[in-house]
Amino acid sequence: RATLGVVGGGQLGRMFVHAAQRLGYFTAVLEPDAQSPAGLVSHHHIRTSYDDPAGLAQLAQLCQAITTEFENVPAQALHLLAQTRAVAPSAAVVGIAQNRIEEKAHFAACADVSGVNCAPYTVIETPAQLQAVQEERTDLLPGILKTARMGYDGKGQVRVKTATELGAAWEELGGVACVLEKMLPLKAECSVLVARGWDGQIVSFAPQRNVHVEGILAVTHAYEGNMPPALADRARDAAISIAHHLGYVGVLCVEFFVVEDGTEHGGLVVNEMAPRPHNSGHYTLNACDASQFDLQVHAMAGLPLPQPRQHSPAIMLNLLGEVWFDADGLPREPDWCSVLRLPGTHLHLYGKLQARAGRKMGHLTITGPDVASVTSVARRAAGLLGLPGLDAI
Ligand code: ATP
Ligand code: MG
Ligand code: MG
Numbered sequence: 001r002a003t004l005g006v007v008g009g010g011q012l013g014r015m016f017v018h019a020a021q022r023l024g025y026f027t028a029v030l031e032p033d034a035q036s037p038a039g040l041v042s043h044h045h046i047r048t049s050y051d052d053p054a055g056l057a058q059l060a061q062l063c064q065a066i067t068t069e070f071e072n073v074p075a076q077a078l079h080l081l082a083q084t085r086a087v088a089p090s091a092a093v094v095g096i097a098q099n100r101i102e103e104k105a106h107f108a109a110c111a112d113v114s115g116v117n118c119a120p121y122t123v124i125e126t127p128a129q130l131q132a133v134q135e136e137r138t139d140l141l142p143g144i145l146k147t148a149r150m151g152y153d154g155k156g157q158v159r160v161k162t163a164t165e166l167g168a169a170w171e172e173l174g175g176v177a178c179v180l181e182k183m184l185p186l187k188a189e190c191s192v193l194v195a196r197g198w199d200g201q202i203v204s205f206a207p208q209r210n211v212h213v214e215g216i217l218a219v220t221h222a223y224e225g226n227m228p229p230a231l232a233d234r235a236r237d238a239a240i241s242i243a244h245h246l247g248y249v250g251v252l253c254v255e256f257f258v259v260e261d262g263t264e265h266g267g268l269v270v271n272e273m274a275p276r277p278h279n280s281g282h283y284t285l286n287a288c289d290a291s292q293f294d295l296q297v298h299a300m301a302g303l304p305l306p307q308p309r310q311h312s313p314a315i316m317l318n319l320l321g322e323v324w325f326d327a328d329g330l331p332r333e334p335d336w337c338s339v340l341r342l343p344g345t346h347l348h349l350y351g352k353l354q355a356r357a358g359r360k361m362g363h364l365t366i367t368g369p370d371v372a373s374v375t376s377v378a379r380r381a382a383g384l385l386g387l388p389g390l391d392a393i
Contacts, residue, residue: 001026003043004301005063005085007050007077009036011350011360012277013069015285017042019293025301028062030055037350038069051077060085065300067250069276071097072150088198088249088300089275096246097275100148100179107270110245114238116256116270121181123148130170133180134163140182145169148177153358154215159183184269188258190227191280192239195251195295195305202243203295203307205288207235207256210280211389216320216358218389219378222283223313223371231258234268242273251296253278279318279360286346286365287314312344312367315378319362323385324355331355338384342377344368 004020006013009031017027017038028044029036039045044062048055051074059066065086068078075098078091096102104118111117122137124130124145133140145166147156158169160180170178189212194204209226211219226232239254246252255271281292290298290308298305319334326332339345349362364381368374382390 002301003028003063004297005030005059005066006038006042006069007031007059007066007073007081008069009033009038009045010069011037011352011362013038014041014350015282015291015293015348016067016069016277016296019291020297022294023297023301025297028059030059035353037352040351050074053080056080065302067276067296067300068094071152071275086198086300086302089252090247090249093246093248094275097273098149100146100151100272101177103272104179106246107242110242113245114241114270115234115266116238116268118270119181119184119257121179123177123179124170125177127175130167134166137180138163140180141166142183144181144183145173145178146181147173148179153217154212157215184257184259186257186259188227189256189271190232190235190258191253191255191278192235193251193253193278193281193284193292193295194239194243194248195292195299196243196248197299197305198249198302200244201305202240203305204236204240205281205284205292205308206310207232208280208283210255213388214358216318217279218318218387220280220283220314220316222287222310222316223374225371227258231267238268238270242270248275250275250299251277251281251292253281255280279363280316282348282363283314283316283365284308284310285348287312287367312369313371313374314365314367315374317364317366317378317382317385317387317389318360319349319364319385319387321355321357321359321361323387324361325357334385339364339381342366342381344374344377345381 003026005028014037027042029038029042030046075091075095142161160166189210190207196202209221253274257269261267277292284291288308344367346365
């Protein structure tokens with residue numbers, strides 16, 4: 001029986017494993033954590049670090065094809081696996097997505113075809129560059145200083161208003177390679193998921209509109225009319241051309257900012273990409289006839305990619321660790337029964353044992369016959385659970 005492998009044991013790996021198992025595949029997860037969401041549900045769990053040659057050799061021996069579920073897996077590990085097995089996405093594109101400097105260079109390189117650019121930015125890698133930016137690039141202030149590597153959920157980022165704050169922020173981030181990005185007045189944010197096969201076949205989901213709270217995704221709005229149609233078409237086309245330009249294989253998520261029309265960016269700015277399924281695509285599990293994880297399985301296994309069809313409007317609410325604590329900070333089990341009594345609610349919990357503030361513990365997707373009823377149920381569920389981010393509908 002064929003076995004599919006994934007490097008990383010988080011919730012994205014868990015949902016990948018579920019999708020692979022539904023097609024009859026065995027699965028193997030490489031993840032050091034004994035209690036990881038994906039390791040707990042997989043046939044094989046190789047419990048070593050992501051760069052352990054023995055663990056990687058075991059994964060390669062077990063699997064026909066291997067993918068990854070988080071972008072900070074050492075690109076070198078994927079490179080090693082690719083010597084003997086089909087690996088998607090490739091070490092090269094994962095390497096680009098792991099480094100904001102390379103990622104932005106890629107976006108710039110295909111801006112002519114994609115029709116979108118990133119926010120104005122500059123690179124800061126040395127004290128001399130910092131000083132030069134402090135003196136000559138005040139046009140980028142107020143801005144956000146972001147580490148080139150390892151940032152996620154708004155970690156590794158500091159918002160800065162002045163040149164002095166910029167200096168302090170660079171020190172706070174450890175003096176590592178960073179990009180300073182101009183802070184843009186966002187009207188909205190959206191993301192696009194595409195899946196591309198080995199043969200270049202590409203399918204995509206309609207853009208979803210995302211609301212972030214404190215740098216972490218809180219709410220995803222996935223329904224027709226979630227953003228102006230012309231903008232949605234542009235975002236989708238841009239994501240497709242970015243994936244083609246990378247020669248990407250697998251599921252790719254491209255994040256965009258929507259800014260005021262009439263600016264130099266023409267209303268759409270590309271933010272970053274994730275070389276894997278994405279939190280903003282979790283609604284596809286319940287609202288579409290093929291989920292982002294189904295497409296990940298199809299793409300890596302070389303199966304035809306179905307063009308997914310969304311059959312219900314949906315809103316996804318992220319369930320962070322905060323939900324497991326009451327107003328006094330005491331641990332509690334959320335009142336799932338009240339939530340599940342509401343029509344069209346789909347609860348997904350990732351099996352994480354320890355709740356912590358900001359930790360992604362699960363998500364709730366609401367589907368229904370129309371946007372109004374989905375919105376109303378989402379508001380009630382958010383009220384019951386004390387979730388933020390729905391005011392911005
Ligand atoms: P993720 O978890 O999506 O990988 P991340 O830590 O890589 O997040 P970004 O996507 O770069 O971080 O930024 C997080 C959020 O901060 C964005 O979704 C947006 O809300 C805000 N943000 C980032 N850059 C800018 C900018 N240049 N102007 C305005 N807001 C920004
Ligand atoms: Mg990111
Ligand atoms: Mg992001």
